[in-house]
Amino acid sequence: MGPGARYARDPPRSRRRGLASRGRAMKRNHTLVLPAKVADELRAHLFPGDGLEAAALLLGTVTGQHRKKWLGREVICVPYECCTRQPNFIIWPGEYVETAIDRALARGDAVIAVHSHPGGVFAFSGADDESDRVLMNSIRHGTDRTAGSAIMIPSGAVRARLYEGDRATPFDLVMKAGTDIETWWNDGATASGPMKPPMAFTGDMRALLGRLSVCIIGVSGTGSIVAEQLARLGVGEIILIDFDKIEERNLNRILNATLADIGSLKVEVFADAIRRYRSDGEVISVPDSVATREAVLAACEADILISCVDSAEGRHIADRLAACFAMPLFDVGVAIPTEPMPDGGRRIAEVYGRVDYVYPGGSSLIDRGVYDAALLEAEYLARTAPHALARKVADGYLRGMAEEAPGVITLNMRAASACVIECIARLFPFREFANETRARTIFMLAEGDEDVFAESQFQNGHRFPVAEGAAEPLLGLPALAIPRRVA
Template sequence: MIPETTLAFSGVLHAELKGHLFPEDGLEAAAILICTRTPGPRFRLLVRDMILVPHAACQRREHDGITWPGEYLEQAIDVAEPAGRAVILIHSHPGGLFAFSIADDESDQRVIPSLFHAFGAFHGSAVMTTDGAVRARLYDSDLEERPVDLVTVSGDDLSYWWADNATDRGPRDRPIAFTSGMTAELGRLSALVVGASGTGSITCEQLARLGFGRVQVVDFDRVEWKNLNRILNSSHADAAANRLKVQVFAEAVTGYRGQGIAVPVPASITTREAVLAAADCDVVFCCVDTLEARHIADLIAAAFLLPLFDVGVVIPVRKKGDTFAVADVCGRIDYVQPGGSTLQDRGIYTPESLRGEYLRRVAPEAHQQELEAGYLRGLVDEAPAVITLNMRAASACVNEFIARAYPFRLEPNTLYARTEFSLAACEEEYFAETAFTRTPNLILARGNAEPLLGMPILNRVVR
């Protein structure tokens, strides 16, 4: 079952929080999390800001207890109240207790009411153990308590801590990659795929058969005859009826997984409908051939603290006498973690290239658009035979997700922020996260603030 409540961290903030909560003196420490939320219907809280309570400011710090000044709670209220954000009080358990103690319960009964007296409908508390695992709970204004179903961290690794898979001694063992245990956990997660064509249809198929509990697919395009050699599950009947690509995929998945697994979103990723679908997911796969769509995926990953996997392929060609020759056969997979370097930071697109793409789109007579838009860069071919290249790239993309969520590499995942391969040269090249310059991201954990993603075009329609 897809979790109803989630607390999501970026890897950067989680690492900073862990460093503060465990200063290597064996004593408890505390912090306050300021959280936005996604537009819903799922209740995903996103850690946007933190107030770290200075160790020296605490009246008492012990191995199994802490007392800290109320002035920091007042600071949190000042930050959170204007935007209606939720406040989560978090402290460390150096002794390893992965549960709330009696002292924690008593503390919450004293402190949480003051938060509700100030503002809000939901606030909560959390604990962290030395391995970085987090357990959280929420209160409503009647102080009714409920556990947060899932706590996630999207960093170099993807961490998932489930409330119903925990003991007082810590989370139970994580599933091993490529096992039925992995399949069972994926059944509780939701994926969004942007693009249902070449690499997109193959990515969708893999995610559905791996066992994801829900696969939402965003694409407004329809099946044409020229697509049949590279879109999985498409048929002559689909092309003749000019059917939506997302509908073709959804019907195919229903045949082997049942109803409700595949959710078609027949819209552009630049629409509010598509962005709302993305906000309701746990991971995003971007399988598109436009810079604008990649730009929106970048914003979605940051605003909703979602891991993003972007895949692209191209076959550069060169003029050889009176004909053409293949210069290379290339693929690229980028993993973008919220708070890390974005696709824009990595040079996948720039403001100038976005503007150029827009100008080419509104001037379709431009021949240059035809040369740059297809798989074979420099050669127009409406039905390129590229399914083998798409298969290779889409498989690498999904395996990159598995490597992050269920680590199996011999080296740390931080070394593989980008993978590039050349089938012509039989080479693969890898780039670490540190290879890219990270710029400040103003919409990190923006959540449901209007306009969504900071884009007026996505503003709520008032009727």
């Protein structure tokens, strides 16, 4: 292995089932996703405050069948004292490249070499190109995988490219998934910096949403309203996951459902409705439970995940998906609990909605008590052994599944709007306070109040591995492993 790298700065020169979109598909080939912890670790090392260049190696897994998504999961910092560092120049030893290759080989990872531009030049120089031709070949031959190169400027913005041969191909998008969802698009970047995020609620916001993919799990009372809003906001690709069919009792709260749709799959009915008023996007319907391998592999292609389910199992899968595939997750729920009256009747105790925002590496839904192991067990027993469930509830081992009044469409709309606005706020910050303070929002209509909870108020249990990708068994769940073939 030869020397690590020599960089100098030059002055900038002036099944996808239901796939039947009627128009252009969302065009993107390669995305690099950096969980907040990884991005922050890179930034802290690359900019120690001395104005000199620094270097690191980023390891990550590559996922996706229809477009490639690189998930950064480990940073190998090259010590400052091992390098020759200048404000626009760095030489660093090859032993750290060898370390990165060894770790990558052990897990099947790809390697991206990252260095800083303290002066803020957001472009690769001629010296970068020359160095990469040597370094990228060494990494590719060592790992037998595509290699990547990236630069970071003091703001934390990243621009990256990959090498499958001698030719560099830019990543279309680099995304940081943290308290805010930061996006740096290659075609909007200039040497002076990345494209600034557009103002929320504008036509420019709609144009950027047209470049993103959002997966919605659950297309019923709340999910159909979330999907409707996102479609009309111009989201470029919408993935709908729901195994259920339209029933007559659903017609009071599922948008676009009619009497003629009874017995049809919810995802197909809604996908067809979107296609009737959108010709510039793509709708993918997945008529499966999210607890299936097919649904998970479809969902992981998206940039953002929205959970509109009413089961602990569905939220558990969403929790794991968000962590393993480094996806920002929005979870929405509604409830109208009742309580007994002295006269034997019942009254509404509260009417509330909840929106949780979870980013990869942050506190999860299970950390926040949205569901727990007891609820997961109760649902399993309800499906497989209802008599055993009744005995366990009677014995006090489980708290059971409370029967709550069904959410009506007005409440669903309020909650769905809160969810979509939260998504907009993370992509296009517009609040007068930090988004960190809104990890959870609960509104209570009977009391006429709203409670908010900061990320720091939740205990992070680090329950799920971050950016593991499609490692087997999928999501760490044996039930989702590749089925064995019987000879």
